[in-house]
Amino acid sequence: xxxxxxxxxxxxxxxxxxxxxxxxxxxxxxxxxxxxxxxxxxxxxxxxxxxxxxxxxxxxxxxxxxxxxxxxxxxxxxxxxxxxxxxxxxxxxxxxxxxxxxxxxxxxxxxxxxxxxxxxxxxxxxxxxxxxxxxxxxxxxxxxxxxxxxxxxxxxxxxxxxxxxxxxxxxxxxxxxxxxxxxxxxxxxxxxxxxxxxxxxxxxxxxxxxxxxxxxxxxxxxxxxx
Numbered sequence: 001x002x003x004x005x006x007x008x009x010x011x012x013x014x015x016x017x018x019x020x021x022x023x024x025x026x027x028x029x030x031x032x033x034x035x036x037x038x039x040x041x042x043x044x045x046x047x048x049x050x051x052x053x054x055x056x057x058x059x060x061x062x063x064x065x066x067x068x069x070x071x072x073x074x075x076x077x078x079x080x081x082x083x084x085x086x087x088x089x090x091x092x093x094x095x096x097x098x099x100x101x102x103x104x105x106x107x108x109x110x111x112x113x114x115x116x117x118x119x120x121x122x123x124x125x126x127x128x129x130x131x132x133x134x135x136x137x138x139x140x141x142x143x144x145x146x147x148x149x150x151x152x153x154x155x156x157x158x159x160x161x162x163x164x165x166x167x168x169x170x171x172x173x174x175x176x177x178x179x180x181x182x183x184x185x186x187x188x189x190x191x192x193x194x195x196x197x198x199x200x201x202x203x204x205x206x207x208x209x210x211x212x213x214x215x216x217x218x219x220x221x222x223x224x225x226x
Contacts, residue, residue, distance in 0.1 A: 011151055016051060018074070021107075023201055030130025030131055032131050036058065044074065049081060061087055062087065063127065065089060086118050088147050089121060132151065142181060143161075146169075148189065156199075165206035192208065
């Protein structure tokens, strides 16, 4: 007898590091409809459009976790090229988005431009992609308007610069707040489950369980001693 073919997962994703800062831009798509979202298009828009074509995907949404240049610098160009609506971040990051042009000039990314989201996101919102649905969690600390996207069925999260493998987001930027960041990680992300796999804003993927065991900033044992 032949082994049964495992069912197609409802979503798939690829990670494409972009810009000199090697930020993790993610292309995620609904496997039934081939409709895709690009999460945090920091730059290199022609390369991202080429990836969509390579995988036979149609861009349906542009999702932004937060307003920093390396995560949102290519958003305006991507919308111009595709017409896809921009969803996120939380409106508390509007001042960061307004600064993208100046930041781009400073950091050698002159094509980066400001934009206005078609939909600001808030804690508890839902966003759709094809026939799938993602939950939105407002996780301030790195920036005041940072959001996280979570697909419950596959236990997959895009956390931007909230959490990394072995580290957490910086909080020394304007309106950053270390206590808020720790509260967001422990109060909003950990309850989603140790098995959740997450794409951070930079570096390799990890799981919430691994970070609870070994992250020197937010491991359970570290916080218990603080």
